[in-house]
Amino acid sequence: MALLEVENLTVAFDTPSGRVHAVNDVSYTLDEGETLGVVGESGSGKSVHVLAMLGLLPKPPAKVLGGRVLFQGRDLLSMSQGELRNLRGGQIGMVFQDPMSSLNPVLTVGRQLREVIERHTDLKGRRADARATELLELVGIPRPADRLKQYPHEFSGGMRQRVMIAIGLSCNPKLLIADEATTALDVTVQAQILDLVRDLKDRLGTTVIWITHDMGVVAELADTIQVMYGGRIMERGPVGPVFRDPRSAYTWGLLRSLPDEGARAQRRLYQIPGSPPNMADPPKGDPFAPRNPFATPRCHTEVPPLRSVGDGHMVAAWYDLPTALKEAGHV
Amino acid sequence: MNRISRLKTLMAAKGIDALVTFKPEHSFYLSGFNPIIFSHPVIAILPAEGEPVILVHALRDDHGRSESWVKDIRLYGAWSTKVTMGPNWQDALRAILAEKGLDAGVLGVEEDYLPVARHRLLTELLPKAKLVDSSAIFDRARLVKDADEIANARVAAAVADIGMDAAQDALAQGGSEREIATASMSAMNRHWALHLPDHEVADFGSLEGGAQNGLWTWALAGDRMFRNCDNPTQRRPQRGEAVAVFIWAIANGIHAENERTFAYGPLPDANRRAIDTILKIREDIAPAMRPGAPLADLFHITKRGLEAAGYAANIPGRIGHTIGLGAHEHTSLDGKTDVILEPGMLFTLEPNLRVPDRGVATQISDTILITETGHEFLTRSRGGYIEV
Numbered sequence: 001m002a003l004l005e006v007e008n009l010t011v012a013f014d015t016p017s018g019r020v021h022a023v024n025d026v027s028y029t030l031d032e033g034e035t036l037g038v039v040g041e042s043g044s045g046k047s048v049h050v051l052a053m054l055g056l057l058p059k060p061p062a063k064v065l066g067g068r069v070l071f072q073g074r075d076l077l078s079m080s081q082g083e084l085r086n087l088r089g090g091q092i093g094m095v096f097q098d099p100m101s102s103l104n105p106v107l108t109v110g111r112q113l114r115e116v117i118e119r120h121t122d123l124k125g126r127r128a129d130a131r132a133t134e135l136l137e138l139v140g141i142p143r144p145a146d147r148l149k150q151y152p153h154e155f156s157g158g159m160r161q162r163v164m165i166a167i168g169l170s171c172n173p174k175l176l177i178a179d180e181a182t183t184a185l186d187v188t189v190q191a192q193i194l195d196l197v198r199d200l201k202d203r204l205g206t207t208v209i210w211i212t213h214d215m216g217v218v219a220e221l222a223d224t225i226q227v228m229y230g231g232r233i234m235e236r237g238p239v240g241p242v243f244r245d246p247r248s249a250y251t252w253g254l255l256r257s258l259p260d261e262g263a264r265a266q267r268r269l270y271q272i273p274g275s276p277p278n279m280a281d282p283p284k285g286d287p288f289a290p291r292n293p294f295a296t297p298r299c300h301t302e303v304p305p306l307r308s309v310g311d312g313h314m315v316a317a318w319y320d321l322p323t324a325l326k327e328a329g330h331v
Numbered sequence: 332m333n334r335i336s337r338l339k340t341l342m343a344a345k346g347i348d349a350l351v352t353f354k355p356e357h358s359f360y361l362s363g364f365n366p367i368i369f370s371h372p373v374i375a376i377l378p379a380e381g382e383p384v385i386l387v388h389a390l391r392d393d394h395g396r397s398e399s400w401v402k403d404i405r406l407y408g409a410w411s412t413k414v415t416m417g418p419n420w421q422d423a424l425r426a427i428l429a430e431k432g433l434d435a436g437v438l439g440v441e442e443d444y445l446p447v448a449r450h451r452l453l454t455e456l457l458p459k460a461k462l463v464d465s466s467a468i469f470d471r472a473r474l475v476k477d478a479d480e481i482a483n484a485r486v487a488a489a490v491a492d493i494g495m496d497a498a499q500d501a502l503a504q505g506g507s508e509r510e511i512a513t514a515s516m517s518a519m520n521r522h523w524a525l526h527l528p529d530h531e532v533a534d535f536g537s538l539e540g541g542a543q544n545g546l547w548t549w550a551l552a553g554d555r556m557f558r559n560c561d562n563p564t565q566r567r568p569q570r571g572e573a574v575a576v577f578i579w580a581i582a583n584g585i586h587a588e589n590e591r592t593f594a595y596g597p598l599p600d601a602n603r604r605a606i607d608t609i610l611k612i613r614e615d616i617a618p619a620m621r622p623g624a625p626l627a628d629l630f631h632i633t634k635r636g637l638e639a640a641g642y643a644a645n646i647p648g649r650i651g652h653t654i655g656l657g658a659h660e661h662t663s664l665d666g667k668t669d670v671i672l673e674p675g676m677l678f679t680l681e682p683n684l685r686v687p688d689r690g691v692a693t694q695i696s697d698t699i700l701i702t703e704t705g706h707e708f709l710t711r712s713r714g715g716y717i718e719v
Contacts, residue, residue, distance in 0.1 A: 085704055106697055106714035111614045118618070119704070151715035 002070075003174060003207050004030040009067035011045075011052045011231075014060055018280040023049045024231040026067075027306075030224075032174070035201060035208040037222030037239070039215055039254065043276050045231035046211050047179050053077070054092065054177070055084040071175070090120040093173035095164045097180035102164055103152040109136075109163055110148030113170060120171040135166040139196060158189030162196065169200065179211040194220050215254055219243060224312075227251045230277050230287025233306060237313030245322070247315035249292045252325070286318065294324035334360060335377070337472040342379050348436030349428070350377040350465050351453075354444040355535040356656040357469055358385065359584055364399035366391045367533045368541035371408060374424055375401075378431055386423055389413035421456055428457065439465030470661040474653060475675040480585050481700060484655070484677055486530055487587035488698050488709035491580040494519040494548050495589050495712040498576040502593055503719040508550040508563035511576060515548035519580060530582045535656070545581035550574060552595070556692035557685060570596035573606075575694035579658045586658040588679045589710040590696035594718040605642075605684045605691045606716055612636035612682050613695070620680070620699060620706035626662070626670040633682040634666065642684060650682040654698060676701040677709075 011023035023045040030036050040046040051057050053069040053076050069076040071092070076084065088094060096102050104112055113132040117123050123131050129148070136144035139162040152160055161181060168176055178197075182190040198221065200206060210221055218225050218239065225242050227235040227250060235248035246252045256270035274291035277283055283290055289299035296319050304316045315321075338361075342350065352358050352375045359365045361375035362385045371388030373395075378384075384403040387395045389410035396404055406415040407423040416423035428434040434457055440450065442464040453462060476484065497518030501511040523532055523546065534545030551558060552568040556575045568574045578589045592606060612633050619628045633650045637643065651664035654677050662670055664678060681696035698709040 081703070104708050104714075105711050106613075106708045107617060108614060108715070111617055115618065115705070151713070153713050154715070 001032055002029040003032045003034075003072065005068075005070040006049070006053065007068045007070070009049055009052065009069060010065040011048055011057070012063050012065055014063060015280070020279045021282050022062075022231050022279060023052060024282075026228075026231070026233055028226060028233065028236060030175075030207060030209065032207055033201075033205050034224060035210060035222045036224045036226060037218030038209060038211045038226045038228060039213060039218055040228035041213060041276055043230075043279065044228040046228045048231075049228075050177055050179065050209060050211065054088055054094070055079070055081060056088075086120070089116050089167075090171045091174045093168035093171065093176045095161075095168040095176070095178040095181045097183050103160060105152050108149055108151055109155070113148065113163075113167060116167050116170050131170070135170055136163070138169070138200070139163070139166045140192070141166075156189075158185055158192060161185060161189070161193055165193070165196065165200075169204075169206070172204065173206065175207045175209070177209045177211070180213070181210070182217065183212065183214070190217070197221060215243075215258055227254070230282060231279060232287060232303075233314075233316060234288065235313075235315045236306070237310070241310060241313050245310075245313075247309050247313070247321045248288075248317055249294050249319070249321060249324075250288045252321060286316070292319075294319050294321065294328070333475075333477045334472055335383070337475065338377060338468060339379060341468040341471055342377075342439065345439070345463070345468065346437055347439040347463060347465065347468070348379050349431070349433045350375075350439045350468070351424070351428075352377075352441060352465075352469075353449065354441045354469075355537070356584075357441065357444075359535065360469070360473070360656060361385070362395075362399045362401045364391075364395045364401075365531070365533055365535060365584060366394060367543060368536045369538055372420060374420060376424075376427060376431075376433075378433060381431070384427060384431075386416075386420060386427060388420075389415050421452065425456055428460070433460075435459035437461045437463055439463055439468060441466050441469065473655055473660060474662060474670065475673055476585075476655055476677050476700075477675075479583075480655060481675065481677070483530070483583040483585035484587055484698065484700065485709055486527065486582035487580040487585055488589070488711070490519050490522055490527075490532075490546065490582065491578045491587045491589035491698075491710055492712050493522050494546065494578045494580065495576060495591055495710075498548060498550065498578070499591075499593060499713075499717070499719060502550075502568065502574055502576075502595060505567060507565045507567045508552055508555070509565055511550040511574070512548045512563045515550075515576065515578065516546055519546040519548070519578075520544070527582070531584075532581050533584075534581055535584075545579065545586070547579045548576065550576045554690060556592075556694060557687060568595040571598060572596075573598060573602050573692060575692070577694065577696075581658075584656055586654050586656070587698040587709055588654055588658060588681075588696050589698065589712055590681065590694050591712060591717065592693050592695055594716065597718065601686075601689050601691050603716070604640075605686065605693050606695075608636065608640040608642065609682055609684060609693045609695060610715060611640075613680065616680065616682070617706070620672065620701065622672055622674050622701055622703065622705075624672045626664060626668050626672055626678075627666050629664050629680070630666045630668075636682075637684070642686070645684050645686050647683060647685070651679040651696070653678045672701050674701055674703050 009026045013020040038046045114128045117128045133144045235251045253272040285301045286299040289295040298318045304318045306314045306316045358373040358375040361383050374386040376384045385401050386405045388408040389406045407420045438460050443466040494515040498511050498515035501514035534542035536542045549563045552574045553572040574593045649663040649665040653660035653662040679696045683693045700707045
């Protein structure tokens with residue numbers, strides 16, 4: 001059953017140098033218990049589209065130009081800021097990249113956890129304290145009762161991110177949204193956090209949107225991958241088929257730019273040629289066309305719709321990637 | 332601007348036809364223009380109906396026109412080729428008020444600011460007008476900040492945080508009070524120079540002096556903390572002493588305050604206990620900083636906390652103040668204030684202790700914004716017990 005339905009979401013920013021088309025006609029559904037990995041470069045729209053649906057973009061300069069975002073059947077875009085505030089931190093938990101910016105360095109971790117718990121649940125006082133202790137324990141922080149009395153600077157980077165996840169989970173959210181939540185962490189800590197999220201997902205059945213630029217993280221964590229570029233979905237589908245048989249040249253480029261143990265000695269890492277589009281003056285057709293060695297003339301003039309290429313696997317492309325790769329001698 | 336609407340609502344309630352302001356903070360509030368020195372007054376006039384007018388000396392013409400959002404800027408005095416309304420502000424002001432039909436109206440003037448001589452002069456200059464005190468109107472209007480003021484407060488707070496980090500580093504290196512202060516001010520100024528092209532850091536000057544730069548830090552070590560505000564000295568903190576660092580920063584006319592007490596090496600138990608008590612009280616206060624809560628509650632929570640910890644004889648008169656155009660604005664966080672917290676209010680949270688007979692002092696302060704749902708710490712320097 002769909003927990004979240006995004007329909008034709010379109011978001012722009014009005015800037016002194018013109019309108020920046022940040023999210024363009026994005027549609028997808030997310031089932032209960034599903035983990036969606038959203039990948040893309042900076043400016044791809046991967047973060048902006050969730051910030052827009054949660055009412056977290058400053059308006060102006062941001063403007064939602066169209067679409068609907070149904071969460072349990074209710075349109076988030078029609079809700080008041082008050083209703084959205086009740087959802088955020090309640091039924092929708094959020095974890096952002098930089099725990100030092102998200103956590104208040106001036107107050108103890110316990111006070112900050114209690115504040116969220118008391119705002120969104122009926123738990124107060126000692127019961128809120130007990131829940132805070134339980135949450136720190138849940139995210140694998142030793143001596144949780146003692147740690148609640150400490151300040152963020154007394155925690156390591158990985159521990160701070162665990163605290164952020166504890167805050168994100170504090171009200172048993174139906175949906176957890178994490179935006180580059182492990183990007184600033186070293187690989188060992190990142191692996192611990194991913195283990196933790198997998199474990200929580202299994203135990204609590206939480207639905208997750210994990211936003212990252214790291215294909216490796218998506219491979220480890222997600223059921224479904226959604227590749228975004230130029231504010232559009234370029235490809236979407238179950239992780240296995242998309243990684244094995246990508247149909248978008250952009251996804252193919254991202255995968256080729258990953259280090260590969262077996263191939264490291266034979267080739268240098270692939271770099272996608274060119275640079276991301278200027279979204280104040282976006283390309284007329286497929287936004288990836290100017291960087292795509294397999295682009296057809298139609299790619300430069302007409303935006304391709306998402307079409308099915310298999311069981312739940314969809315791509316927005318006028319070209320047929322397997323054929324193009326074969327012709328170019330890549331297969 | 333919301334502040335203009337707020338002022339006009341308050342003026343209507345008091346039957347005031349126009350505000351005539353001389354106070355630098357208020358002429359800036361009504362115009363966005365800070366000439367830095369006020370040897371020639373900047374006079375802002377806000378009619379109950381209609382747009383504000385500012386009257387400036389001719390030598391401030393170019394500066395005023397480039398910075399003020401007020402369209403109607405009039406000149407007095409003589410300077411270069413400027414065409415003015417006459418040699419002095421008195422005649423120009425009378426002419427403007429006559430032109431707007433306000434010379435026989437009820438005029439609000441700042442009795443908490445005007446020198447007696449100037450008030451007398453205005454009375455003689457405008458014999459048909461009734462002069463009333465506008466001080467309380469401004470105090471009330473300034474309690475709630477507009478979006479642009481909040482944005483500037485965030486910038487000022489971020490600058491203050493940079494200054495506090497630099498102060499802590501300088502202390503850790505064994506710096507004197509002056510070295511701590513100058514390292515902190517240097518770091519703030521460097522950040523301003525490199526990263527804040529659209530922000531001025533000028534403060535508000537007076538008739539006889541200006542304040543080109545309002546990024547201030549001072550440090551007081553050991554028993555010098557009891558002086559509260561003093562120019563830093565060459566004294567170097569001794570191991571086992573508490574050191575207080577005080578910072579006021581400003582961005583486009585809006586201040587933020589950040590204060591921390593550092594332990595220079597382990598502190599004696601009495602000092603450590605005082606800091607822990609204050610930290611606990613700050614945690615207890617946090618949930619009460621929300622819209623609809625009485626501001627006085629913050630003081631009462633502090634009072635109860637200090638009494639419970641055995642500091643009943645050391646309860647301060649107030650635990651903070653509103654902040655904005657002034658580093659210390661009018662309203663105190665005491666037990667008597669009748670202010671109810673609203674989104675947009677900005678104040679310092681600084682419950683602290685002075686226990687002179689035990690040589691114990693704490694000084695921790697943050698700039699707090701009341702939001703729609705609670706509060707936000709604008710200053711975000713490291714909290715807790717900080718030993719360097």
